[in-house]
Amino acid sequence: MTTTAELIELSERRSAHNYHPLPIVIHEAQGAWVVDVEGKRYLDCLSGYSSLNFGHGNPKIIEAAREQLGRLTLTSRAFFHDQFAAFAAGLAGLTGKDMVLPMNTGAEAVETAIKVARKWGYQVKGVPRDQANIIVMEDNFHGRTTTIVSFSTDPDAHDDFGPYTPGFRIVKYGSAEAVREALDANTVAVMVEPIQGEAGVLVPPDGYLRQIREICTENNVLMIADEIQSGLGRTGDTFACDHEGVVPDVYVLGKALGGGVVPVSAIAADENVLGVIKPGQHGSTFGGNPLACAVANAVIEILNTGEYQARARELGGVLHERLRGLTGQNGVVAVRGRGLWAGVDIDPSIATGREVSEALMRRGVLAKDTHGSTIRLAPPIVISEEDLLWAVDQLVDVVGELGG
Numbered sequence: 001m002t003t004t005a006e007l008i009e010l011s012e013r014r015s016a017h018n019y020h021p022l023p024i025v026i027h028e029a030q031g032a033w034v035v036d037v038e039g040k041r042y043l044d045c046l047s048g049y050s051s052l053n054f055g056h057g058n059p060k061i062i063e064a065a066r067e068q069l070g071r072l073t074l075t076s077r078a079f080f081h082d083q084f085a086a087f088a089a090g091l092a093g094l095t096g097k098d099m100v101l102p103m104n105t106g107a108e109a110v111e112t113a114i115k116v117a118r119k120w121g122y123q124v125k126g127v128p129r130d131q132a133n134i135i136v137m138e139d140n141f142h143g144r145t146t147t148i149v150s151f152s153t154d155p156d157a158h159d160d161f162g163p164y165t166p167g168f169r170i171v172k173y174g175s176a177e178a179v180r181e182a183l184d185a186n187t188v189a190v191m192v193e194p195i196q197g198e199a200g201v202l203v204p205p206d207g208y209l210r211q212i213r214e215i216c217t218e219n220n221v222l223m224i225a226d227e228i229q230s231g232l233g234r235t236g237d238t239f240a241c242d243h244e245g246v247v248p249d250v251y252v253l254g255k256a257l258g259g260g261v262v263p264v265s266a267i268a269a270d271e272n273v274l275g276v277i278k279p280g281q282h283g284s285t286f287g288g289n290p291l292a293c294a295v296a297n298a299v300i301e302i303l304n305t306g307e308y309q310a311r312a313r314e315l316g317g318v319l320h321e322r323l324r325g326l327t328g329q330n331g332v333v334a335v336r337g338r339g340l341w342a343g344v345d346i347d348p349s350i351a352t353g354r355e356v357s358e359a360l361m362r363r364g365v366l367a368k369d370t371h372g373s374t375i376r377l378a379p380p381i382v383i384s385e386e387d388l389l390w391a392v393d394q395l396v397d398v399v400g401e402l403g404g
Contacts, residue, residue: 024036032056054260068291083297086293097269104287117132120188131186140153141196173202173204227239232256234256265287340378353370
C-alpha cells in the first residue's frame, strides 16, 4: 500500500504549490467524519469551505447524482434538458427572484455578477460606456480570477498578477458611511459578503446590510450579496442577508449548491436586472449541465424543508455559547461568527494558526487557519452536538498545551 508520506511527496512534486494542505490524505467520508488512507478517523470542521453544508455523502444528494449519472450528464446549453426547468424554477423560488444564470465555480458566478451589473448600468441606468464602477470591501474574498484579484487587499491574492482590471472602489467593510462617500453617478453596484469568511468570519455591525440596501435603493445602484460561503443554511437562515431582513438585487451562490458532489454556482436576480443578458453575451459549456442541475435540485429540496437552517441555528447557539466562555482565557483572544460558523482568534504569541491546525489534526479534528492566527470552524450541519462540543474541547486542549 502507498503510504501517506509517499502520496504527499508525489503530490507536492507533481502539482503546483498553490495550496499548503495539512499532512493528511483522505480516502473516504460520511456525514461529518472523514477517514484517511491509513484508516484514522477525523471530524471535518471545515466542510470544504461550506461546500459540504449537508455532510459528506448526503443520501438524498448522492442518490440524485447516481440516478442522473446513469442517464445524462452533459448537453451544453445549446439544447434544453429535462433537469434544467426544475433547477431554474427551484432556485428562483428559493431566492425569491425571477431568473437565474448558472455557472460552475464561485469565481465564475462573481464574474457573472460583475458583467451583469456593468451591462445593467449602461443599458438601464444610463452610465456612459466604460465608466461604470463597483464598490467593494477591504479584506474581501470573491475568488482568484484576474478581475477579482484586481480589487483584493490580500497581498498573496493580489500582488504580482497585474496589470489590474479597473472599475472598482475599495472601502472599509462594516462602514455604510464609507459606501455612501464612494458613490457617484457612475456607480452601478455595491458588492458585499454578508459575513467575510476568508477574512476570519467577520460579522459586520448590526444594521450594516440594511443601510447598504437603503443606500443602493436611494441611488439606483444594485446590491450584490456574495453568499457563496455564507448562504444555503450555514448561518441558520437560508441566506445570511435574511438575518437583517435584507433582499439584495443579486444573489451570488456556489459551494453548497453543488452538495459537495459537483461544482455548481449561479446568480439570481429579477428580470429587470438579469434580462440585460442576451444570447451569446455570457455562458458556460458546463454551467447548468444535467448532472449539476440534478444535484442542485436535491439541495434546493433539502433547503425548502427548513430542517438544515433550523439545525444550524440550534447547533450554532451551542457552539457560540461554548466559545464565548473561552474568550479571554486559554489563549483565545476573540470569537466571531453566526450559526454553525465561527472564527476563533488565537494569541499569536502562543502559536500560529497553522500550528494549531496541525495539532488539532493530530487529535482527530480538521480545521483550517486564516490570516495568521485565526481558526475557522464550519462543520457540516449534520454534525452531532456531542461531536461539536468534543471538537471545541480539542481546541481548548491544543491551545492550552501550546501555551503551556
